[in-house]
Amino acid sequence: MSSIAQQKKIVEQLRSEASMARKPVSECVKDMIGFMNSNKDKDFLVSGFASKKDNPFQEKGGCLLL
Amino acid sequence: MEDDQPCEEELKLVAEIKEMKARIRTARKEAADADYVTETENLPPLGRLKFKVRKELHGHLAKLTDLHWGKNSDTLVTAGQDGKLFVWDVYKCMKQNAVFLNTAWVMAVSFSPDNTRVASGGLDNILSIHNLEEPEGGTPIELSGHDGYIASIRFTDASHCVTSSGDKSCALWDLQAGKIVHQFLGHENDVNALALASHSQHFASASSDKTAKLWDLREQHCRATYWGHELDVNGVDYFPQCDYAFATSSDDGSCRMWDIRADQMLANLGDDFIQCGSTCVAVSRSGRLVMAGYDDYNCHVWDLLLEERIGIMLGHDNRISCIGSQWIAVATGAWDNNSFIWTAK
Numbered sequence: 001m002s003s004i005a006q007q008k009k010i011v012e013q014l015r016s017e018a019s020m021a022r023k024p025v026s027e028c029v030k031d032m033i034g035f036m037n038s039n040k041d042k043d044f045l046v047s048g049f050a051s052k053k054d055n056p057f058q059e060k061g062g063c064l065l066l
Numbered sequence: 067m068e069d070d071q072p073c074e075e076e077l078k079l080v081a082e083i084k085e086m087k088a089r090i091r092t093a094r095k096e097a098a099d100a101d102y103v104t105e106t107e108n109l110p111p112l113g114r115l116k117f118k119v120r121k122e123l124h125g126h127l128a129k130l131t132d133l134h135w136g137k138n139s140d141t142l143v144t145a146g147q148d149g150k151l152f153v154w155d156v157y158k159c160m161k162q163n164a165v166f167l168n169t170a171w172v173m174a175v176s177f178s179p180d181n182t183r184v185a186s187g188g189l190d191n192i193l194s195i196h197n198l199e200e201p202e203g204g205t206p207i208e209l210s211g212h213d214g215y216i217a218s219i220r221f222t223d224a225s226h227c228v229t230s231s232g233d234k235s236c237a238l239w240d241l242q243a244g245k246i247v248h249q250f251l252g253h254e255n256d257v258n259a260l261a262l263a264s265h266s267q268h269f270a271s272a273s274s275d276k277t278a279k280l281w282d283l284r285e286q287h288c289r290a291t292y293w294g295h296e297l298d299v300n301g302v303d304y305f306p307q308c309d310y311a312f313a314t315s316s317d318d319g320s321c322r323m324w325d326i327r328a329d330q331m332l333a334n335l336g337d338d339f340i341q342c343g344s345t346c347v348a349v350s351r352s353g354r355l356v357m358a359g360y361d362d363y364n365c366h367v368w369d370l371l372l373e374e375r376i377g378i379m380l381g382h383d384n385r386i387s388c389i390g391s392q393w394i395a396v397a398t399g400a401w402d403n404n405s406f407i408w409t410a411k
Contacts, residue, residue, distance in 0.1 A: 007079040013252065014086035017290050022093060023327035026100035028310065032325075032332075033109070033371065035308055036354045043352030044394045045367075046112065048411040056157060057120035057395060057409050 094330040102332045106371040112354070115367055115377035120395070121159050121407035125152055130399030131188075132175045132218075132388045139392040143184050144405050145175035151184055153198065156397075156407050165196045165203035176219040176227070185227055187216025193229060193239060211237060211246040220262040220269070222283060230257035230271050236281065250281050252288045258300040259346075263309040268326075270312045272299035278314050280326060292324045294331050301346040303391075305353045313356050313370075317343035321358045323370055335368040337375065348391035357396055359386025365398055381406055 040046050049055040072080070126146030133144045141162065142154045149170035153163035171189035178184070184203070187193050191212045196203030214233030221227050227239045236250035236257055255274035262269045268289065271279050278299055280290040292314075301315035311325045311332065320336030321344055335356055342361040349356055349370075356368040357379070365386055367377030384401035391397075399405045 004075055004079065007076065007083065011079060011082045011086060013288060014083060014090065017288070018086055018089045018093060020290065020329060022097035022329045024097055024099040025102065025325070025328045025330070025332070026105065028325045028328040029100065029102060029105045029332065031308075032305070032310055032353060033106070035305075035310070036352050036371070039306075039352035040354060042393055043350050043354065045115075045117075045350045045357075045391070045396065045410045046352055046354050048115075049409075055120075055394075055409055057407060059120070 094328075097328050098330065103373070106373075109371050111372055111374070112369055112376055115355075115410050117365075117367060117377055117379045117396070117408045117410055119381045119406045120409050121156055123152075123154050123156075123159065123405040123407070124403075125161060126150060126403045126405075128170070128403060129384075129401040130387055130403065130405055131173050133390055133397055133399045133405060134176050134184075135390050135392050135397065136177050136181050137179065139394065141177075141181065142390075142397050142405070142407075143175050143177055144399055145172045145186060146403065147171060151175055151186055151196070151203070153184070154405075156395075163198050163203070165198075165206075167194070168206070168208075171215075174216050174219045174229070176221060178221045179224055185219045185221065187212075187219055187229060189215045191215060191231075191233075193219065193227065195241060207241070207244070209239060209241075209244055211239070214256070217256065217258050218260045220260060222262060222266040222269075228260060228262065228269055228283070230260040232256045234273075234275075236260060236269075236271050238283065238286070248286045250286070250288065252279060252291070253277070255298075258298065259302045261302040261304050261312060263304055264307050265309070268309070270302050270304065270314075270324075272302040272314050274298040274300075276316075278302060278312070278324060280312075290326070290329055292331065294322060294334075295320070297343070301344065301358070301389075303347050303349045305349055306351050313347045313349050315344035315347035315358050319343055319360075321347050321356055321368065323356070333370055333373050335370070335373055335375075339375070340366070345386055346389045348389045348396060350391050350396075351393045355391075357389055357391060359389050359398060359400075361385050363400070363402075365389065365396075377410075379408055381408075 128148040173188040297317035323333035365379035382400040
């Protein structure tokens with residue numbers, strides 16, 4: 001493709017990207033915070049485990065009584 | 067007039083490109099009715115998080131380059147430059163499956179949605195599909211189409227994949243037809259990573275041209291380009307489920323969160339403590355945490371809302387190359403030949 005043809009394509013692509021409808025940042029942030037709050041209890045990286053037994057990756061230690 | 071002087075038409079087009087980019091910048095500014103820091107600064111902080119290695123997956127004899135969690139988060143597939151894929155039962159810490167690749171230089175691996183197959187690709191430029199229901203993956207289906215290395219792969223459904231490549235393109239493959247059915251062109255340099263939206267309607271790519279791009283899979287075009295990183299962008303992961311946004315990691319040492327609907331960067335995760343590039347990034351399942359791997363052998367845990375580093379994952383002895391998050395745990399892979407599974411506390 002010639003340089004002129006390539007540049008015409010770039011102009012068209014940028015025109016299309018420019019024309020998208022954008023949502024205000026305030027609404028977007030509000031929605032993100034809402035999602036995080038609704039899901040934080042299930043996100044065990046944020047909330048941790050209530051007890052070690054709840055962590056399926058917890059090493060099972062302890063001793064055997066012979 | 068000499069042949070190598072730009073003609074009037076070319077000059078006009080260069081000016082139009084400049085004008086279009088200015089138009090995009092203005093439109094993004096107009097959508098910024100609020101400042102991210104101000105909107106989030108009064109939220110309660112999470113405090114310091116302690117991440118601990120719970121499982122160590124030893125077996126690869128060379129650097130790990132990629133990993134992918136299985137659909138129930140009880141399996142993980144890892145790819146190493148020993149030319150092997152291992153499918154791990156992460157609880158028993160054992161290999162369920164091993165695939166011996168025709169090339170050592172694998173860079174990308176992905177489970178199929180039902181986990182019966184894995185796809186791999188790398189410096190051989192070939193997309194290989196392995197059947198886990200056959201011993202050692204069976205005879206791979208090998209698909210050509212890219213003119214450069216395959217850096218990243220994801221299945222959009224049982225019979226289609228998207229890939230990103232060193233040939234500067236991303237591609238949508240029809241696996242039954244055995245070929246690329248659409249090429250996503252636009253990046254000006256290697257496309258190092260891709261991430262798929264949860265409903266497979268769009269995907270995001272990260273490139274050495276310092277941008278990330280958003281691609282629409284149904285209409286098969288580029289929807290947006292995100293400028294801001296100062297060096298190669300090499301990792302990308304979506305904000306979970308609702309796909310409002312995605313995070314990127316870059317050689318410039320920062321990770322950034324880009325909001326798709328506001329069409330701009332919201333969060334910039336970096337500070338003076340970090341003096342090296344970030345190599346890979348994962349968002350936790352509530353969206354609150356961003357975990358990123360770095361060249362200095364560490365992973366850092368970021369609070370996405372307050373843009374603060376709140377945890378560090380120490381354990382690897384070399385550069386972190388890949389990371390993946392699920393509800394309970396994070397998996398990392400590194401150039402120390404190991405993969406670790408981490409949980410908080």
